[in-house]
Every structure is written in C-alpha cells, then in structure tokens.
Amino acid sequence: MQIALNTYSLRNEWDKLAKKNMNSVIAICKDTGITRMELLDRHFKKDALARDVKMLADNGITVFAIGPHVHLLAKPSDINDCVKEGKEWLNLAQGAGIKNVRFQVGDGPLAKAFQPMPDFTEDEWKEYDEQIQEAVDKSAPVVDPLLMEAEKLGVVIAIETHHSYSSNFRYMKLVNEKWHSKSLCWLFDIGNYENDYMRWEALEIIKNNTVYCHAKAYDFDEKGFEKKLDYPKACKILHDAGFTGTWSIEFEGHANGILGVLRTNELVKYSIAAAEGKSYAMKTTFPSEKDLMKKYKQ
Numbered sequence: 001m002q003i004a005l006n007t008y009s010l011r012n013e014w015d016k017l018a019k020k021n022m023n024s025v026i027a028i029c030k031d032t033g034i035t036r037m038e039l040l041d042r043h044f045k046k047d048a049l050a051r052d053v054k055m056l057a058d059n060g061i062t063v064f065a066i067g068p069h070v071h072l073l074a075k076p077s078d079i080n081d082c083v084k085e086g087k088e089w090l091n092l093a094q095g096a097g098i099k100n101v102r103f104q105v106g107d108g109p110l111a112k113a114f115q116p117m118p119d120f121t122e123d124e125w126k127e128y129d130e131q132i133q134e135a136v137d138k139s140a141p142v143v144d145p146l147l148m149e150a151e152k153l154g155v156v157i158a159i160e161t162h163h164s165y166s167s168n169f170r171y172m173k174l175v176n177e178k179w180h181s182k183s184l185c186w187l188f189d190i191g192n193y194e195n196d197y198m199r200w201e202a203l204e205i206i207k208n209n210t211v212y213c214h215a216k217a218y219d220f221d222e223k224g225f226e227k228k229l230d231y232p233k234a235c236k237i238l239h240d241a242g243f244t245g246t247w248s249i250e251f252e253g254h255a256n257g258i259l260g261v262l263r264t265n266e267l268v269k270y271s272i273a274a275a276e277g278k279s280y281a282m283k284t285t286f287p288s289e290k291d292l293m294k295k296y297k298q
Contacts, residue, residue, distance in 0.1 A: 001235065001272045002246045004036035004064060005029055006214065007043045009251040009261050014043060016297050017258075022052070024296045026059045028258060032265050038065040038102070038248040050096040063098055064246060065158065065212065071106030072146070073139045073165060078108075086146040094153040100211060102158050102187055103146075105166035110135055112164045113171065115194050128170065135165045136174045143179065150183040158187040158211050161202060167192050169201040176209060185209050188238075190229050191216030191252070203234065207241040217264040218253040224266055224282040231271040239275035247272070256289035258296060 010017055010025065017024040029037065037056060044052050044066075053063045070086045071078075086103065093101045107113075113135065116128050143157075150157050159175070161167040172186070186206040190213065193199040213234075219227045235247075247268045251260030266282045273280035287295070 001239070001244060001275075002036055003034055003215075003265060003268050003272075004038055004212075004246045004248040005032075005034050005261060006038040006040065006067070006248040006250045008038075008040045008067070009249055009264075010257040011040070011042075013257045013293070016293065018043070018298070020298050022056065024298055026056070026061065027296055028261065029061055030059075032262065034249075034265065035060055036062050036064050036246055036248075038067060039063055041066065041068045046092055049092060049098075053096045053098065063096070065100035065102055065248065066093055066098055067102040070103045071108065072103055072142045072159065073105045073108035073110070073135060074142055075109045079141045082142050083145050086142065087149045090146065090149050090153055090155055090157075094155050098155070100156045100158045100187075101150075102160050104160050104162045105139065105164065105171075107164055108135075108138055110138065110165075113168045115198060116168075116170065118197060129174075132165070132168065132170045133174060135171055136178060139175070140178075143184070147179060147181055147184050151181060155183065156211055157184050159185070160187040160214070161189045161192050161206075163192050163194075167194075167198060167202060169198065169205045172202055172205045176205065185211035187212055187214060188234075189214035189216050189250070190231070190234050191218070191250075196230075200233075200237075203237055207238055207243065210238065210243060210245065212246040212248060213238070214250040215247040215264050215268050216250050216252055217260060217267065219255075220263050220267070222284065224263065224270070224284040226264075226267060231267050232274050235268075235271040235275040239272075256292060258292040259286055259289055262286050262292075 074082045165171045270282040
C-alpha cells in the first residue's frame, strides 16, 4: 500500500500555499516522503493539467487521480450533461496520463438513501432492496456510456463512497453484480459513513474491487490515532484482500491542513505496517500550525 496527498486536505490554506505555484505543496510531499498526489478539480485548470502533471513528475510526484464532481445518479433532465461532462474528464485524465477519475453518485431524482437496520426481517430487506435497485437502474443511463468511454481510454472510474447510495452496502452489492469491469471500481472513503455497521459492511462488499482509498481524518488522540475511525482494522481488511493501492490523505478536521496531513500520514504509515505484520513508531509531536505556515507559505 502507498500514501498520497489529496490536495483537498489543503483547501483552506491553498491560496497561501499554491496561489503562485505548487512549490510549497511539493515541499510538503518531499518532507513527508509522499510521492503520489490526487488533484481536486478546483486546484488546477483543465488546459494546464498536463503541464502540472509533468511539473510534479519532474519533482518525483505522480498524479494518480483527479477529483471532479460528476454525479452518476442524475435527474432525467441532467443525464446528457452528466455524460458529456464525465467524458470530458475521462479524456482529460487520459491525455495527462492519469489513471483514476473520482466520480460521485449523488441522489439524482431520488430521496437520500436511509440506513437499513441489521435486524430487518426478510420482507423488510426485500422492500428496502427494491428502493436500492431503483437507484442502480437510474444510475445506468450515466454509468453505461461513461464506462464504455473509460474502457476505450484505459482509465478507471473510481466511485467514491460519499454518503447516501454510494456508501450503502446494498447499493454497492447491486452495482458489483450489474457491472463487471476493471474500469469501474470503488474508492473507499473510511470516513463517509453514518456508523461502523455501515462502514464495515460496505468494505466487505467492495474490498476486492477497491482501486484506492481516501484517508479521511478529523481529529487525533494523544497516541496519534484517529478518534473515531479504526485505521488499523481497515488496512488489515484491505491487506488480507490483496489490496496494494493508495491511501490518499483527505484531512477534513478543524486543524491546519498541513498539520492534518502530517498526522494522517503517520497514522496511515503505522496502520499499513501493522497490517503487514511490521512495527512503526508513530510520530506524535509536530511544529505548531503557525510554524508550519511560516515554513511552507509562499
């Protein structure tokens, strides 16, 4: 398993760090040993993406994914626009040599998916799955043409688990049964679930078809662990399933984004090592947020 920086982590500091160029972000990557990057769509211009990818590559950093905001479950009136926009992003990625494109599901014409209960009766599960099946059926008009385009281009649509249907393990199961393609995979975001029941049920469904992960983090305890998310458990499940992909750091807490990246990086290193039966001493002491900004600010 590898570690990447998702530029979303630095969204609040971006103008001060990367308004002129990406030298500060490159420096953060080098200081943390990170050699992969996921670019959020707001952090690059489409006509400059290939240039940015080359510049980062010249500094030892591979852009392995981009994160636009195309929805795969759309209202009938929005389907054509979603397909058109999705194809544009897929072609943009392929032209820049980027393998993965993060898409989201959304809700489209449907109400948000509500959480099933573990003690549902057989009849309740049947009724619930009828609703989830409708979401899969209504996803097809966008997924089908975009999947054909992705297969033609040799790129991967990474469906992010981003709440509602996309983080619903019954929806995931039906999607896996409907589409069988190496160009349609899951992006497991460890944080985007209502509770652990939904989180671990989902990971069991998608662990063999996960292309990369979002290392979502909010807050940490004194030992360096995320207060609400069990990273060692997630890494162990994925490791045992043969996952060799990337954990893309997506810090979403209230602390400074640079500090969040440093802490999350240490936690993921520890969790990967533990999954592989190795030891890693997690670093828990870091410079102040003020000192970090002073160090990396342009």
